[in-house]
Amino acid sequence: MKKSKLFWLSFGLVLSIAMSCTSNIDKKGRFLLKGNNELKEGNLKGAITYYDEALAIDPQFKDAFFNRGMANYQQAKLIEAISDFSEAINIDNTYVPALTQRAIAHLDFGENYKALEDTKALLQINEEDGQAYFIRGLVQTEMKSYDEALNAFNKAIQFSPDNAELYINSATVHYYRNDLDAAVVDLEKAMELNPRESKLHNLWSLIHFENGDYQKALESVEEAINLDKDHSYYYNNRGLYKLYLDKPDDALEDINYSLKQNTKNYYAIRNKGIYYFKKGEMSLASKFLNEAYKADPEMPLLSEYLPQLDSEATQK
Structure with missing residues (x-):
């Protein structure tokens, strides 16, 4: 996210x-x-x-x-x-637009604690600043502090109950916590508010994938791409679903496209490893899957494929 x-x-x-x-x-x-x-x-x-x-x-x-x-x-x-x-901000320490944008820039730069400090300053200026709670939720999600992220998004929703994106972000946190039922509740609310939000359909696709319905996952992510063709991770997700639908060549095209847009997309690197695993090219599978593991040992699906690679190596 x-x-x-x-x-x-x-x-x-x-x-x-x-x-x-x-x-x-x-x-x-x-x-x-x-x-x-x-x-x-x-x-x-x-x-x-x-x-x-x-x-x-x-x-x-x-x-x-x-x-x-x-x-x-x-x-x-x-x-x-x-x-x-x-x-x-040094000129005016109550300058809300600058505090808001600096918090976002800190988040993008990986300076999560500094971003949190800026949201704290914003809320001291206005305790009903829904935008500050929204940014705080994004930061806490990035830090994997999921309870705190949900609290922040819920506060933001109190001040902007008609903002579909807030429900999508809340649903995303529920998805990360593997609470798919709660994620669906938030997504259904977001769908009522703005059915043309691409991130909503992408998240639906992830939930369908978790439920093993790969065709529905593919249909949902294609709807996301139809609405917004600029998100490289949509193509990566589509590539993953195609792998599970036994369309490896089409899958690789999407995965490579995603990697071309962002060479540090470790989910795409993982998916490339899965592609080579399914093709039986275990050396290349190991290379990409282990690269993804080094970036994020808790990345989903790695625990499914890496032990199989170890088993293959032991048998040899």
Whole structure:
């Protein structure tokens, strides 16, 4: 499950600054607006250039730091993004957009405890900040603190009961805990709220797979792909289901596609090991399955295949 979303700054304050002030304040406001326009157009480097100009005029311009951080974040420059968000927070330690985005960037960078600290700060500012609870749930899920994650998602649901994604994340935690009945309850609620959410159908596919219904799993993940073709792990899941439906060549195509998008997708590496296991190529199976094991010894299915490899090696 991964994981984060961009939370965009409202530019209302920025516009009022630019329209009501003159001289240097007017100039920095114009540079900020030009940067915002470039950001909207997807010209991230151009946006950063304008934000730099605004900051050269006013080094305490928190909105420019925040927006530059957003531009860096969209380029996956997480260190630079965190630095910019931190500068904005140093200027105003109650600046909610910067605290929120820094928490997300910390999460993406693997700095889970720092992300939790930011959610704590957000909740001190507003104890009813549902977005902060949502991020906290994501962090706790990443840390495999599943009870705490469920508590956080449940709090977020209290403040946004019509948000399908919250139920999907709660269902995901139940799935990780192997509580499939509870996962289904959350997914059914999410389905009522937004049946066109791709992550919902992907999670349905995982549950069908756990229940041994590989055809339904395939149909569900294909629905997820139809709704959103950009998630590489959907293709990896489809590859896994095809392996269990005795379609190894089609499966390998999906698994390789997923790996091409993310070479560190260890679930895809595991699935490639399963592919070679089913093809009887045990040396290659061992290579990929053990690589996945080193990354995550608790990864599902490894405990099923690795002992069989050991048994094969012993018999030889």
